[in-house]
Amino acid sequence: MIAIIDYGMGNIHSVQKALESFGQETSVISSPKKLKDGDKIVLPGVGAFDDAILELKKKGFDTFLKQELNSKRTLLGICLGMQLLFERSQEARQEKGLGLFAGEVRRFDPRQVKKIPHIGWNQLKITKPSTRESDCPLLRGLAADPCVYFCHSYYVAPADKKTIEATCEYGFEFAAVVSKDNLYGVQFHPEKSQEEGLAILKNFVELC
Amino acid sequence: MLTKRIIPCLDIKEGRVVKGVKFLGLRDAGDPVEVARIYDQQKADELVFLDITASYENRSTLIGLVEAIAVNIYMPFTVGGGVRNISDIRDLLNAGADKVSINTAAVKLPELISRASLKFGSQCIVVAIDVKKEADGWKVYINGGRTPVDLDAVEWSKQVAGLGAGEILLTSMDYDGTKDGYDLELTKTISTAVGIPVIASGGAGRLEHFYEVFARSGADAALAASVFHYQELSVKQVKDYLKDKGVPVRL
Known part of the structure; x- marks a missing residue:
């Protein structure tokens, strides 16, 4: 079972129906008590960091x-x-992040990129396996340089570069996929990225 | 590299897809759920849905339709038409919209843009601007193109970007439905004036028009309705053509 955390921050149905499109059972939970043993968790989210x-x-x-x-x-x-998993964000006025990944969330710099937010389909550059210990299961079997849908004004800057599984180029290269042990984060929206996105979600269900 | 987006637009009236010329003479173009599904299969980069009647009485029907479309597609989905306040925006996002487009209400109450973008994030707030060229410049129209307001389109674009809009959906009323090509001059002027993405809309008729709007106006996305609805062009045809011409697109 995949448990999708509902904390009132936007559209959880998209993720849910994307998972269900390949037969995956899901539950939407608004309390940690509802989580069952063995459930994997999806933490979606749109909106502001502090909220x-x-x-x-x-x-x-x-x-x-x-x-x-x-x-x-x-x-x-x-x-x-994904951003909430980091230590802090430039978007936050008072709140700290969950700190599961070392590093911070930064705003795109208008001197570096022409248009903010970064909206649209952009290529993932999967990090070379030589720089990491093993392949990221989340990204297994994808086409070379797959295009996925991004929609964000902030990006994560992991302190530990080894956690970066894929980058994306928008004026510069930022981390688009991170992982650390059993935790994964993606900056793009797999649930909105048609077949490549669904393949990533399927990998999460089956391989992670 | 960030690719240029091709966006089919569903203008919705009484539950059906319709399309007119210069905002008038509407013709039926199909069932919205069916049409949306076809565009998803064609790998459209996004779908825009505008409720052009936008009557308050039909609000619940509209929400139902947004839900029905959202469960059938796996691409970003923008919904607009008759959005008046924060609670309308929340309802549409909850129904499955990824972004909400505001037009008339933004002109009447610009503060709605800043409040909405703080609440939901800039990335899901689109401001739609309908523009007509007049003797003294580009003027903004509201109420589905029926009412002119005393606002210069370039100034208004800068203002909405400053208030936190994440994107501008720019429609040239002079070119809408004419199939003579996008308004390159207008699109270029607005696109260079603001630091947020601009979706060009109005006038797509032939393959070259898509090339021109990306190569010559700096648009981030091109929206089209009738050429896709009446199957004069498919999304794939447009993208193959652009790819050949060296425009970055997702195939």
Whole structure:
């Protein structure tokens, strides 16, 4: 079962129906208590960083998620859901991130890129296996340089470069996919990325 | 590299896809759910859905239609028409829209743009601007092109970008439905004036028009309705053509 965290930050149905499109069972949970043994977790999210953290706190997910690394539960953060896994964000006014990944979330610099937000389909550049210990299961079997859909003004800057599984070029190269043990994060929207996106979600279900 | 987007647009009236010329003389162009599904299969980069009647009484029907389309497609989905306030935006996002397009309400209450982008993030707030050329410059029209307002399109574009809009959907009313090509001058002027993506709309008729709007106006995306609805061109044809011409597209 894939448990999708519902914390009132946007459209969870897209992720849910994308997972269900290949027969995966899902449950939408708004409390960590609803999580069952063996469930994998998807943390979606659109909106503002502070609001998202506050909502997670309100529902008791922040403490729970911080303990995830120890519990070996598999989690995929999507877009803002990925950014929340980092220590801090330039978007935040007061709240800190969950700190499951070292590093921060930064705003695109208008001196570096012409248009902000970065909206549209852009290529993933999968990091060469030589720089990492093993292939990222999330990205297995994809076409070379697959195009996926991005829609964001902030990007993650991981402190540990080894956690970067794929980058994307937008004025410069930023981290588009990160992983660390059983935690995964993608900056783009797999649920909106047609067949390549569905393949990534399927990998999460079957291989991660 | 970020690719240029090809976006079919569904103008919706009473639950059907329709298309007119210069905002008038609407013709039926099919069932929205069916049409949306076809564009998803053609690998359209995004889908825009505009409720052009936008009457308040039909709001629940509209939400139902947005839901029905959203469950059938795996591409980004922008919905607009009659969006008046934060709660309308929330309803559409909850129904499965990824972005919401605001037009008349943004002109009447520009603060709605900043409030909405703070609340939901700039990336899901699109401001649609309908423009007509007049003796003293490009003028903004509201209420589905029926009412002119005393706003210069270039100034208004800069203002909406400053207020936190994530994108501008720019429609030339002079070119809409004419199939004579996009308004390159207007698109270029607005696209260089703002630091947010601009979707060019109005006038697509032939393959070359898509090339021109990317090569000569700096648009980030090109929207079209009738050429796709009446199957004069397919999304794939347009993308193959652009690829041959060296425009970055996703095939």
